[in-house]
Amino acid sequence: MKSLSHTLLKLALLKLASVAVLVLLGAAATAVAQNPRIQTSQLDALAAKASQTVDVNIDERLMQLTARFLSSKDDDEAKVKELINGLKGIYVKSFEFEAEGQYTEADLEGIRSQLRNNAWSRIVGVNSKREGSVEVYLMQNGNQISGLAVLATDPKEITVVNIVGPVDLDKLSELEGNFGVPELGIERSKPKRKN
């Protein structure tokens, strides 16, 4: 009798433990899913084929440091200071290739799979002056934007820009050319006139 109750207790504890593990795993998955920092290390294998690679990592601490030490009295510095205020990181990775066909869609799947997550939404009606395709994604928590990602590709180039923090398209275009963000030439497409 005693051994039966012992066994039942063990089973109950085991069940409880597995439920706890599942809850923890679920919480971890949600946390990863809602992380505005996208992982780009899966692209690193392309470096061997690329004619140029650029990798910029400006984390939250460096962003805050820069914002803190730029002068509010100097017009130019004050503008940049305001621009980066609240940003938690800027990450850029780009690959240029000498010839076409050096990468495939499968190489980009690791990035796209993260951006397909419900937390990210693709901004429609965005054009770029650059050739090729430019996809812009925003992550929102309620009304607050928590991150932006740009995947710009053409047959000889891949660029991934990930800005963590409150950022929008206007801010992105102002950041171009600063903090390692390349000139993406992104602009909202104008609505077509009806004849």
Add this chain to the structure above:
Amino acid sequence: MKRSIAIGFMFIALAGLVHTAQAKGDDFGAVVKLIEQFYHVKHKGIPFLARAGIKTTTTLARIAGGPKRQLAEAGSVKVAYFEDQDFNSKGSFTGFRASMGAMLADSWSPLIQVASPKDDEQTYIYLRDAGEKFNVLVVTIEPREACVVQVNLSPRKLAMLMRSPDDMGKEITVDATTHDQE
């Protein structure tokens, strides 16, 4: 017997401490050594540069915290220069980058890494917190020369350079190794 075992353990522990201190303290030297081993080259110290006719007065003044110092904090500059040697990576620059990244991963953060395998050019900038200042390590490799520079920067100067990380490595290297056009 027990005493000798205890002494042995103490020795091992001390050796470990010294090793850690060296690893943390002289990453500059470790990077220079890595370049030497990877590319089978030898670096030249500042005195050699002086003999080679390179304008080192300013560099030396900067090393001593002299008046021409601009970006780097007084006495903080370390420079190792590799001149007229072969830095052809034969496509294996990713191996070099990975080795350096692994070596510095514990205490340095990579800020920017640019590589042009076709032109055999690489630039790496790493940052490390140094109390109220920042250590900045810049590694530049070109087909026939390379340079490793470590400087201390004030947060304000770092903030100014951060706006254009692409130019940061060049500015720091030029500041540390050549003389000002005054």
